[in-house]
Amino acid sequence: MRIAVLKEPRGDEPRVAATPETVKKFSGLGAQVAVESGAGARSSISDEAYKEAGAEISANREAALNGADIVLAVRRPEDLSGVPSGAAVVALMDPYGNEDELKKLADAGLSAFSLELIPRITRAQSMDVLSSQANLAGYRAVIEAAEAYGRAFPMMMTAAGTVPAARVFVMGAGVAGLQAIATAKRLGAVVTATDVRPAAKEQVESLGGKFVAVEDEEFKAAETAGGYAKEMSAEYRAKQADLVREHIAKQDIVITTALIPGRPAPKLVDAEMVKSMKDGSVVVDLAVERGGNVEGVEADTSVVKDNVTLIGIVNMAGQIAASASALLARNIYAFVEPMIDKETKSFKPNREDQIVAATLLTHGGALAHPQFGGAPAPAETPAEEKGA
Numbered sequence: 001m002r003i004a005v006l007k008e009p010r011g012d013e014p015r016v017a018a019t020p021e022t023v024k025k026f027s028g029l030g031a032q033v034a035v036e037s038g039a040g041a042r043s044s045i046s047d048e049a050y051k052e053a054g055a056e057i058s059a060n061r062e063a064a065l066n067g068a069d070i071v072l073a074v075r076r077p078e079d080l081s082g083v084p085s086g087a088a089v090v091a092l093m094d095p096y097g098n099e100d101e102l103k104k105l106a107d108a109g110l111s112a113f114s115l116e117l118i119p120r121i122t123r124a125q126s127m128d129v130l131s132s133q134a135n136l137a138g139y140r141a142v143i144e145a146a147e148a149y150g151r152a153f154p155m156m157m158t159a160a161g162t163v164p165a166a167r168v169f170v171m172g173a174g175v176a177g178l179q180a181i182a183t184a185k186r187l188g189a190v191v192t193a194t195d196v197r198p199a200a201k202e203q204v205e206s207l208g209g210k211f212v213a214v215e216d217e218e219f220k221a222a223e224t225a226g227g228y229a230k231e232m233s234a235e236y237r238a239k240q241a242d243l244v245r246e247h248i249a250k251q252d253i254v255i256t257t258a259l260i261p262g263r264p265a266p267k268l269v270d271a272e273m274v275k276s277m278k279d280g281s282v283v284v285d286l287a288v289e290r291g292g293n294v295e296g297v298e299a300d301t302s303v304v305k306d307n308v309t310l311i312g313i314v315n316m317a318g319q320i321a322a323s324a325s326a327l328l329a330r331n332i333y334a335f336v337e338p339m340i341d342k343e344t345k346s347f348k349p350n351r352e353d354q355i356v357a358a359t360l361l362t363h364g365g366a367l368a369h370p371q372f373g374g375a376p377a378p379a380e381t382p383a384e385e386k387g388a
Contacts, residue, residue: 004068007039014042014321020053022333027054030345032098036064043325083343085109096262126334132327137316138179141284156187172257173200179334214239249276254283256293266292278309288312
């Protein structure tokens with residue numbers, strides 16, 4: 001079994017799909033790992049480090065792909081030339097709205113696995129790429145905001161007077177939002193946060209933040225038995241918007257994190273809200289890849305509007321590539337390892353497995369995922385309990 005690890009061709013993608021740590025683990029399973037030369041350079045991993053871990057260093061992409069059974073990449077390869085028919089490709093496939101690209105994978109005879117579609121069940125927690133990368137993105141968002149903010153974060157009492165603490169407002173208390181709250185608190189900011197899920201209040205407060213929401217009877221009943229948010233009434237949304245509008249005007253930094261895969265990002269902050277903020281304030285939008293939560297934000301650039309800096313970095317986790325690659329590579333190893341037959345040392349995914357069925361986009365020359373035009377998957381194993 002040969003595993004190819006590709007160098008990402010995009011200039012805005014510094015991460016790599018395998019590290020020396022995971023190369024060593026794959027080698028221990030009997031795999032031959034070929035790493036394209038320079039694949040880890042932008043994540044501070046040298047070819048020599050891969051070689052010491054047991055990898056073969058291939059001079060170029062074609063050499064790495066030669067005879068590969070599994071191809072590991074961070075993002076869906078756009079150039080499929082040289083990828084052997086029948087090989088499995090594991091990557092962030094960005095399947096929503098890219099049906100033509102999925103058809104190319106099918107036509108090439110590849111088994112394409114989408115890491116974004118890994119179900120959030122207990123057994124798959126170690127594979128959860130979205131959570132590991134969102135965690136780092138939330139951390140980095142605060143660092144980006146601190147760099148752009150022309151003042152100190154913590155309150156400082158000096159002989160020359162007191163420097164007030166920065167006020168940070170985090171919109172969305174998912175994985176990224178909670179890490180942003182924790183990081184801003186560590187830097188000494190006064191942190192507030194909001195979310196549509198009542199359960200988020202306890203999580204925010206456990207990290208030292210103050211929860212901001214219209215906590216009426218509708219809000220208290222706004223969560224399903226499965227832990228998902230219910231759609232709120234127009235009346236409630238209007239009340240919540242008024243509260244947020246008033247709150248944002250008092251903030252120094254706003255970080256938005258509302259991103260739903262496959263859908264345009266909801267607009268949370270309009271131009272009037274931005275205009276109401278103090279001169280020198282900063283807004284970081286973690287949903288810019290889907291159009292952004294903030295009116296006026298632009299992808300991969302910082303713009304100043306009404307004396308407020310708007311930051312929209314698409315690949316926020318990639319700003320700390322070494323850490324992001326380390327976590328991503330572990331996620332990928334955890335995903336691939338159960339599909340390797342330990343006796344024959346070959347790649348044998350079980351299509352009836354819940355995780356395989358949820359992530360397999362193409363197989364055997366055809367689309368395999370019903371959500372993207374494929375035939376219904378084989379019967380799944382009993383569903384596991386929802387992960388934490």
